[in-house]
Amino acid sequence: MSLHADVKKAIIAEYGTTPGDTSGTLVMWSSRPEPGQRRTDSQAADYFKFTAVKGTAYDVHVRARMLRSPLDPVLEIFNDKGARLALNDDAGGPDSYLRWTAPADAEFILGVTDQLHRGGEFFAYRVEVTPPIPRVKIALPEMTP
Numbered sequence: 001m002s003l004h005a006d007v008k009k010a011i012i013a014e015y016g017t018t019p020g021d022t023s024g025t026l027v028m029w030s031s032r033p034e035p036g037q038r039r040t041d042s043q044a045a046d047y048f049k050f051t052a053v054k055g056t057a058y059d060v061h062v063r064a065r066m067l068r069s070p071l072d073p074v075l076e077i078f079n080d081k082g083a084r085l086a087l088n089d090d091a092g093g094p095d096s097y098l099r100w101t102a103p104a105d106a107e108f109i110l111g112v113t114d115q116l117h118r119g120g121e122f123f124a125y126r127v128e129v130t131p132p133i134p135r136v137k138i139a140l141p142e143m144t145p
Helices: none
Strands: 011-016 024-028 045-052 057-063 073-078 084-089 096-101 106-114 124-130
Touching (some): 057 073, 073 096, 084 096, 106 124
Antiparallel strands (some): 011 024, 011 045, 045 106, 057 096, 057 124, 073 084
């Protein structure tokens, strides 16, 4: 299933513990995700294969600390040959976020590791992939008469 499909539904991706091993399946949710979808072991990385559409922007979040997990996630995106295309660690806080635009119609690999190479039973995290949501922030100075 490609990520450009209705992202309000669960997205099924393949996962493994090396970039070439995507033998299992994982449900990545884009809305109302279940915490603890996947856990990582010490020294391990998890990899998720997905299909993306050229020119399409995706917001990719790895949420761990907001779930009170001790995981300090690092998010990477690779092409199908293993070349790193994007990397994020700590996007304004300890969780990772990327706004990423697919360079081609192809399969890509999303990797999640722990920055401090720790892991265990309580190192849960959640991956969310959604289309960008336009936002505007306005701040007005306080005026005194």
